[in-house]
Amino acid sequence: MHKIGIIGAGLISRSHAESIRTQNGAVLTAVADIREEVGQRFAEEYGCAYFQDAEEMLKHADVEVVIIALPTFLHGKYVELCARYGKHVLCEKPVEMTVEATERMLEQVKDAGIIFMVGQVVRFWSGYTEIKELYESGELGQVHMAFASRCSTLPDWGNEWLLHPEKGAGAICDMHVHDVDFLRDLFGEIDSVYCLASKDHTGCWNHAMSSISFKSGEKAVAEAAFTMSDGYPFTMFFKAAGTKGTVEFTYKAGYNIGERDASTSELRLYRQNRQPVIRKLEQHDPYARQLQYFLSCVEAGEQPARVPHHENLEVIKAIAAIRESADTGKILSLTS
Ligand SMILES: NC(=O)c1ccc[n+]([C@@H]2O[C@H](COP(=O)([O-])OP(=O)(O)OC[C@H]3O[C@@H](n4cnc5c(N)ncnc54)[C@H](O)[C@@H]3O)[C@@H](O)[C@H]2O)c1
Known part of the structure; x- marks a missing residue:
């Protein structure tokens, strides 16, 4: 036990x-x-x-x-x-x-x-796990462009640290890290980043759009925002258009990510000369899947291959470069 x-x-x-x-x-x-x-x-x-x-x-x-x-x-x-x-x-x-x-x-x-x-719970989240399977099995072909988005209203459950530039850094760090991590998991090492963002009264970049190039040649744009108006549910979105197929995933929770019971989520897959596939996704508890995997690593005495430490570091390097790019307006290379 x-x-x-x-x-x-x-x-x-x-x-x-x-x-x-x-x-x-x-x-x-x-x-x-x-x-x-x-x-x-x-x-x-x-x-x-x-x-x-x-x-x-x-x-x-x-x-x-x-x-x-x-x-x-x-x-x-x-x-x-x-x-x-x-x-x-x-x-x-x-x-x-x-x-x-x-x-x-x-x-x-x-x-x-x-x-x-x-x-990095997205690596265990229904919808994202299916997208990874589709990409790795070649169903999408070479991806021309991916788009990953995560938007919500400004968090107001008393966690002031989250909107402090050095303690949580707002959406550009707290939210963006999910999609930058998922894209890193999907496409491999990041080559360069460029971020266009807006800073609000909190001093944090709370709406960020990052262009990300991967060494593999894949490209993506990721969006993270705490700027949605009242009533906008916590929303995740992912789309990848490849040479063989296009996948689109939408997830809407309740007011915040804690309200997963009220969520709806759907995955659509379009392929050349085939009928589109539209699936309502059953949401397995991603935190339970994550914990189960982690405990299996503890039992095996092995570090988690599904969330490797070197990728954790690369993702934090990418987030740091994205924040610097938002500050300076420069394209930043992660390989030099
Ligand atoms: N994976 C996800 O989906 C997800 C969602 C939300 C938050 N998070 C992450 O989880 C972490 C916590 O976020 P949260 O929204 O739950 O924050 P929160 O502010 O709601 O909770 C943090 C808790 O830590 C306590 N605390 C602060 N300093 C402490 C200390 N020194 N010792 C013991 N307790 C202390 C606070 O009293 C508070 O109850 C953050 O890193 C956040 O980015 C992840």
Whole structure:
């Protein structure tokens, strides 16, 4: 039985707690959150121990695996702490705010010999997994252009850190990382990026459009936005037009990503001389699939091949270059 602790009892921790409930061989034993009332309520709801101090949890709770669901700028500090206590870690995306902090974290993980995975949940998400299968099986042919988009209203569930340029950096970091990561997974190493973006009153680039070229020759544009008007549901979209086929995926959740029960999602596939295929997609819990995979890595004592560490670093390098491009208006190469 895998004994799991969660650090951070905010929005996304609930998706993780629910995902633990779906696993036969796992149980949530503890949660840590500096906000006592929030942490206590979470512990009561999920029937686990509460700690205000994360290190106390690592010292005293019966925990083998830790899920880090903290504000992004704190990931490195707490991954390092977990590594010191020899705990395996599933850490929320974006793994860290800077390239240097990510490199440091990955070194510490390696030295400690723990199993470590970044929660790039899109790699486990129905729709995206089908797109990857279609691309890899050659159904789409050579892709002329892909478009990946992720848009929502400005988050307002009390997480001010998210809209602080150094703690969360808004949509250009927090949202964009999903699509940059998925495109990296699909098309391989990134060659160059150019970003056109608008900055709002928060000081963050909260609507970004990035052109991304891959070494493989594929090209994509990715959009990330926190600028949608009231009532606009959290929306993900992906389209790839290839020499043999065009795929289009749409997903609309409720108000935010926590409201997946109200979601609709559809995948359309168009191929030359064939009838279009239009499929409503059953949404398997992607956080449960992600956790199941991570626990299988822990059991095998192997680092996660589906979310490799070197790709995590490349994606953070790409996000840093995209932010620099938004600042300077320059096309930036990632290969020089
Ligand atoms: N994979 C996804 O779909 C997804 C969705 C949303 C958020 N995220 C990521 O998850 C992470 C958390 O986001 P969120 O929206 O849940 O944030 P949040 O602000 O809702 O929750 C963070 C929690 O951490 C607690 N906390 C802060 N400092 C702490 C400390 N030192 N020790 C213990 N607890 C502390 C806060 O009190 C809060 O309850 C971020 O990195 C974010 O990018 C991922």
